[in-house]
Amino acid sequence: MNYLNAGYGLKSWLLTLDHKRVAWLYFISITGFFFLGGAAATLVRLELITPAGDLLSSDAYNQMFSLHGIVMVWFFLIPSIPATMGNFLLPLMLGARDMAFPRLNLLSWYVFILGGLFTLTAVIAGGIDTGWTFYTPYSTMFSNGAVLAAATGVFIVGFSSILTGINFIVTTHKMRAPGLTWFRLPLFVWAQYATSLIMVLATPVLSITLVLLGVERAFGIGIFDPALGGDPILFEHLFWFYSHPAVYIMLLPAMGVVSEVIACFAHKRIFGYKVMAFSILAIALFGFLVWGHHMFVSGQSIYAGVAFSLLSFLVSVPSALKIFNWLATLYKGHIRFDAPMLFALSFIGLFLIGGLTGVFVATLALDIQMHDTYFVVAHFHYIMVGGMVSAYMAGLHFWWPKITGRLYPEMWARVSAIIVFAGFNLTFFPQFILGWAGMPRRYHAYAEEFQLLNVFSSAGAGMLAVGYLLPLLYLIWSLRYGAHASGDPWDARGLEWTVASPPPKENFAAIPRVDREAYAYDTPQ
């Protein structure tokens, strides 16, 4: 008897209070959104093969990159790891039988789906062409798209984040098994905890901003439009006050996953555990103080720009520390290169490049050139796709046997990891050069000298599509045909590996007692 065969029928899934089944609801929905956003990106990359805007109309092109951004940010990246693996694993890692608030957990999924439906309605009812950033006064007074419906969708989905965040925070505080002290927690839990803090503190600011945007657009009350006495820079401040920390909502869980995977596949305790835990908290804290680095040429005071630049450099220090600590974890390990490890190593390499190019755009004089060019596009895709999605794939493969009770086909998974890594670099590395040479982002047609690199980029996007479709196929295949997995197929440490795969409905027959630190790879499980 496990959580999968504990009940059948639609009702047993749609009304479930089991955190593991809620995780499945999220898995299925965000996979749908991922491929929807991916389809939009495919059209964008197809259009950009030629300099002239010839495949799509300008309007359709603008709608496609907006759809891509909105869906990927709010309906895939933000929920991704927390809502799926976080939901599934947090109680298991804490030695608990469920979340602190199982009903709230299910509610947050329904809120998420409601927001998703609103956004899809917006797309069908006329499209949205503001970009995911909704800059005013374009979004409030000039765009003809269904801005209100899309903004309402994003507003609603924000509450899903907040509810998930509250649930994780309370669960981590109150549901830890006896003996599981804070410094015995897996880093994955630390990462989920810090992410939840950001979700709870930053998301309300976005909600309020979207309400103000809606009020201005619907009733013409001047808040951001200067023609009505408003201030468009105020919108930028409020938007980035949420949206910069949102980058860490995406990134911190990824760091948590990678720490688990590296420790397991190097079969060694993580190096500098406390430094790793505190650097997660430091990133979460500093992440709130750097939003102005999106506005170096916006017209905000240039001395504010100097302060934001300094703070942005400082937030890079804990990120650098994490990379060094992962490297040191590999030193004198017993490394094996299964697919989760390949994805995790990809994460380190791509996150390193994404982070260092982030330092380029944090450098004030360089950002004058790079702001709103493809350099920025490449930089944040290295962080969010190269970093975050690679970590998502690492985690998905790592815990797949635990979640489904089946092993995935290892050879195909390694092939997929390699295709994704190669395709990703081919897609996005040329964009650094394009941006430095001056190609602005969100351009439907572009100058001819930029064509060659755009062709590379589109070819890479084709590889990426293969690399992401492959796991969809073999993971579904493995649900029926994969070999049965034992409780601990990786010889890993952590409470989730002490129960059967898939776990029983109540997780633990008896609440475990914890008497040692996380990652005790030098002692048997």
Next chain:
Amino acid sequence: MAEADDKWQLLLFPDAASSISGQVDALFWAMVVACGLVVALVFLLLLVFGIRYRRGSPASRRSSPLLYHNRWLEIGWSIPVLAAFLFFFGWGALLYVEILDPPVPEDGQVRRVNVIGKQWMWKFQHPEGIREINDLHVALGQTVRLRMTSQDVIHSFFVPAFRIKQDVLPQTYTRLQFTPTKVGRFDLYCAEYCGLSHSGMVGEVVVMPPSEFQGWLARRARPGTPEQDGERLFRQYGCSGCHGDASSVRAPDLAGLYGKPVPLQSGGTVTADAQYLRDSIIFPSKHVVAGYRPIMPSFKDQISEEDLLKLTAYIQSLTPEEPDAP
């Protein structure tokens, strides 16, 4: 093959055609080298550890507590990282302030050009009254100071070859200064997404040798500088009815006003820069001058951005010595 080389040359070493572009490039390449070394180091270590400590390899793994925690190592790699970051932060910040808050050139000569962005074109007003759309002609070596505004949404004035960019905002004046150092035609892009034909909001900055530029000016000459046009508009819109010398209405005197601090009815002071003059015409209740009643009517939606820039230029010309204000 030579042509292909040129292509890469242009992408990796894009035209550097302004007084600051060389400095930006130096910073860029210094960071490419520094970061490239770090990337190489990390990838090398990944490779070496991956091979040497692969599962089942004979390499020694003698255990030690230092394998899991080493404070001096953590401090040892934090400090160089922090130091390098602070170094590049400082370099970038100094250059940024120099680019966006530039000193007046030594000879004191700046050419003031007004820029209006609208969906989806750039409009320019030269100090001689010449107007252009999408293309901006300038002289080699002459410092140009742009006063920019938008008629609708946010745009951004971006000339990659000059390494300059500044957002262009509605109802607000932003400024940008550059000194071209190379003759040629350089792409001008709108860099802030502004709707349907965003990618069509492009033009060229045409840099000419000074003598040719004088010829260009002479060919395009038309009567009326922005200041002269502004004086005519000052009467036409009825501004002179109250602000003129012979007026019986009590309104602030505009002669000698530009660049001076203005005490406000609400307390505090504001500097009478171009933005202040613009706000006083469009949103007169925003800053009421101390000692005056708020009787000035708003001219919102009645004066075009072109005319506003001319009026501002006229009022500015009533103050003899131009201070270094936007």
